[in-house]
Amino acid sequence: MLHPQRLDRERCVPQSRWRAAPRRRGILHVAVCAAIAWSATAAARPPELPAFALENPAPGVYVHYGQQAEMTRANAGDIANLGFIVGARCVAVIDTGGTYAVGHALRQAIRGITAVPVCYVINTHVHPDHVFGNAAFVDDRPDFIGHAHLADAMRRKGPNYLNALRRDLGDMADETRVVLPTRAVSTSDEIDLGGRTLSVRAWRTAHTDADVTVLDRSSRTLWLGDLVFVGHLPVVDGSLRGYLAVLAEIRTIDATVAIPGHGRAASWPGAVAAEERYLQGLLTDVRAAIKAKRTLAEAVETIGGERGDWLLFDAFHKRNVSAAYAELEWEE
Amino acid sequence: MVPRFIRLLVIVGLASAVNARAQDANPDDSAVWRKVHASLFADAPIEPADAVVTLETPRRAEDAAIVPIAIRSRIAQGKSRYIDTIWLIIDNNPSPIAAVFRFTPDSGRADMETRIRIEQYTHVRAIAQTNDGKLYMAVNYVKASGGCSAPAGKDALAARATLGKMRMRVDDTLVPGRPALAQLMISHPNDSGLALDQITRTYAVPHYVRKVEVTYAGKPVMRADVDFSISENPNFRFYFTPDGGGELEATVVDNQDLQFATTVKLDAVRGGAASSMAQ
Numbered sequence: 236m237l238h239p240q241r242l243d244r245e246r247c248v249p250q251s252r253w254r255a256a257p258r259r260r261g262i263l264h265v266a267v268c269a270a271i272a273w274s275a276t277a278a279a280r281p282p283e284l285p286a287f288a289l290e291n292p293a294p295g296v297y298v299h300y301g302q303q304a305e306m307t308r309a310n311a312g313d314i315a316n317l318g319f320i321v322g323a324r325c326v327a328v329i330d331t332g333g334t335y336a337v338g339h340a341l342r343q344a345i346r347g348i349t350a351v352p353v354c355y356v357i358n359t360h361v362h363p364d365h366v367f368g369n370a371a372f373v374d375d376r377p378d379f380i381g382h383a384h385l386a387d388a389m390r391r392k393g394p395n396y397l398n399a400l401r402r403d404l405g406d407m408a409d410e411t412r413v414v415l416p417t418r419a420v421s422t423s424d425e426i427d428l429g430g431r432t433l434s435v436r437a438w439r440t441a442h443t444d445a446d447v448t449v450l451d452r453s454s455r456t457l458w459l460g461d462l463v464f465v466g467h468l469p470v471v472d473g474s475l476r477g478y479l480a481v482l483a484e485i486r487t488i489d490a491t492v493a494i495p496g497h498g499r500a501a502s503w504p505g506a507v508a509a510e511e512r513y514l515q516g517l518l519t520d521v522r523a524a525i526k527a528k529r530t531l532a533e534a535v536e537t538i539g540g541e542r543g544d545w546l547l548f549d550a551f552h553k554r555n556v557s558a559a560y561a562e563l564e565w566e567e
Numbered sequence: 568m569v570p571r572f573i574r575l576l577v578i579v580g581l582a583s584a585v586n587a588r589a590q591d592a593n594p595d596d597s598a599v600w601r602k603v604h605a606s607l608f609a610d611a612p613i614e615p616a617d618a619v620v621t622l623e624t625p626r627r628a629e630d631a632a633i634v635p636i637a638i639r640s641r642i643a644q645g646k647s648r649y650i651d652t653i654w655l656i657i658d659n660n661p662s663p664i665a666a667v668f669r670f671t672p673d674s675g676r677a678d679m680e681t682r683i684r685i686e687q688y689t690h691v692r693a694i695a696q697t698n699d700g701k702l703y704m705a706v707n708y709v710k711a712s713g714g715c716s717a718p719a720g721k722d723a724l725a726a727r728a729t730l731g732k733m734r735m736r737v738d739d740t741l742v743p744g745r746p747a748l749a750q751l752m753i754s755h756p757n758d759s760g761l762a763l764d765q766i767t768r769t770y771a772v773p774h775y776v777r778k779v780e781v782t783y784a785g786k787p788v789m790r791a792d793v794d795f796s797i798s799e800n801p802n803f804r805f806y807f808t809p810d811g812g813g814e815l816e817a818t819v820v821d822n823q824d825l826q827f828a829t830t831v832k833l834d835a836v837r838g839g840a841a842s843s844m845a846q
Contacts (some may be wrong), residue, residue: 393718530804557630557633565754
């Protein structure tokens, strides 16, 4: 794990060909780095937030791994994978974390790496652990980019997410609010960062009804949001059949490294195999329960699954059975 | 009238949200419940329900949008004594009165299984009234789900696309005089209209099922006044008492006065199933 304070010197030296244009390496850049070096050790982040570590799997690509947990005060809402990609002209942020404070820590970390402005904030889907850091980037005036359904999903679910966040995190949720997308992706969109282009693709209802993926063509890094979980049990909050159909399609995307919404980066498309197996098993078991005329409550109590193979199985498996049942009972 | 009362209680429910957790210890301490008790029942005494109905809920709402619950009667629907009304109350939902179910002796059993939305930590109550006017209450505490589960539906566009489609079926073998189980499924977004558009500062248009009536051979067996505390695609499992063949007919009205109906033709010994599109 890379640790911000230890990396200040390294970071302030250009590392890749996508690093800021030469003029940015001058006095301004040094000044920014000096300011960050100070702030990272002093006032930059709330004391309760764990150290904000970044990894750098490809040139100009930075990932912060959230903890594999439900949101609690112990993890301060820092449970989803976040990151950013640095071009010559622009930085694109991919997901912003579970609170304003997490988003703020991510922004500070970006400023520790580069002075290139944040022009884009991409939200992979509506869930609070991925979007509630958005407010920390408002001053950068980026395009907030998301699925064409994201704004509607945020409106419908955001107030409840905020209530739950305040309930579970107390004052750690301070300043967190819903920040809606300003740029909608219906099918796909290209984002030019200067010297590298990101391809954002919108998918049919799968993990949620507002999932997008982000492909960085130059490094062949594929950001999957919660279309792919590694380690953490997959969560069905959209459509189980849609999820499996989308996985079958995205696994053909030409990429080398997959960055899931939860869990470690993995090779592609190998990263998707375990999840597909779990979801396929869920589909089979729930269909069988419906055919046997078991009720939703009975299905939730009786359908097991790969309990030993996943983190957070107890937190999400029953929920997945409920969601799958409510969807599949309408099958002809 | 339930709808107007619901509107008032929406305000109460929202105001009480902040205190939701503090109230978990004692169901009698719930501010919402005290208001409901006064408004619906004029503070009439309510006995524990153990001998009359039981309420089954999960301890935790695994999916906040789809929480299965079951109300099961402990007394037969006799001609002289029967349960005529069951109120389903979810204290800390924006609209606490989720449903009012009405039964008759022809219902056979005053049972109801359905799915509800759970906004936050809350008491859930089933209050049964027998035909002599006595009240009985079963109450469970349900923990809210984790932070990434919301009571809103999963796929708003899909829910609207099939609005009004219905399915009804009877699985039991029919024996005249013996209560048979029926299931009614209604494809409907059951939207609360509580989502605020942050740009226009206006609320979405509420669109939810408000009335369900089921008759067997022309006689009512189950009626329900419901609202958006019932999950998307409302689903009801209930009983009726067959006396041979005949038709089981369901009529549904939503708050925009759209009407949907479906009918299952039953023969003397077997159950049946039917589905219909919006009319």
